Amino acid sequence: MLTLHGRARSNYYNAVKAVLIEKGLEFTEVKEPVPPTPEYLKLSPMAKVPCLVTDQGPLTETTAILDYLEDTCPEVPLRPADPYERAKFSEINKSLELYVEWVARQGYGVLRGEETTDAEKAYVAKHLAQAVEAIPSLTSFDPWVFGDTFTYADIFCYFMLVYARHSARIHAEIDLLDAVGATDWFARIEARESMQRVLADAAAYEP
Ligand SMILES: N[C@@H](CCC(=O)N[C@@H](CS)C(=O)NCC(=O)O)C(=O)O
Structure with missing residues (x-):
């Protein structure tokens, strides 16, 4: 199960959300307040949104998250292979x-x-x-x-x-x-x- 933490006004959050939808992946969203809660800082130590919580743990930094989605969901490829x-x-x-x-x-x-x-x-x-x-x-x-x-x-x-x-x-x-x-x-x-x-x-x- 994938959980996307952040705010729908964040351009980075929305980039991950759009790619999740493009790939047809199921996910839930959790709205994170400003300033970040101590719980959120455990998921995202730099206090940035988004954070994607995966079965293996949390992930931050949008392009790292997008690469993870490519590697785990290659059925809908959105990145060149060469x-x-x-x-x-x-x-x-x-x-x-x-x-x-x-x-x-x-x-x-x-x-x-x-x-x-x-x-x-x-x-x-x-x-x-x-x-x-x-x-x-x-x-x-x-x-x-x-x-x-x-x-x-x-x-x-x-x-x-x-x-x-x-x-x-x-x-x-x-x-x-x-x-x-x-x-x-x-x-x-x-x-x-x-x-x-x-x-x-x-x-x-x-x-
Ligand atoms: N390099 C980060 C940038 C993310 C970012 O800057 N997010 C902003 C919202 S658009 C944020 O979390 N700002 C809160 C802060 O800087 O404390 C990424 O790729 O995800």
Whole structure:
């Protein structure tokens, strides 16, 4: 049995949830409060959501969880098998996480109605502009992140961009999706049945 702990407003939580649905796996959800309870810290020592509790124990870090799901549920493959292709696939996921989501995150205060400092604004603008230049060398989002095959990179990268695009618009005056040619792909991902459920739950989420 799989239990997903976290919050439906978390982009990382939603990435795991969408992949669980894509794979047709059964799971239950447990909403975790902020700040984390002492019990949750035993499952997720870094206090991050999501955490997937498996029969063997808890797992954190979204891409580690997604790789676990690939290894334990290969019937619905969502990751390339060839070693080089798999490494390139990880390269794209990691690049969007580190150089887009984690950069844009410096400005997420604004999404909660907080002020962003000039230093934060400058950091986001500089590093996102660099990422926007680089991303087309990694993927063209046509039709999917990893070429002709739908993979978990489509779900993961969607969630690396979903909040980042607001930070990019506000702090760097960049239309992130347009700038990297991802607008049509973004709509294709949102049209998937798995995503419709995840996005509806996120919209209905109450802290
Ligand atoms: N690298 C982590 C990032 C997860 C993450 O940052 N989750 C946020 C919510 S979107 C969180 O738990 N924030 C609470 C905190 O940082 O204390 C992963 O891949 O799962």
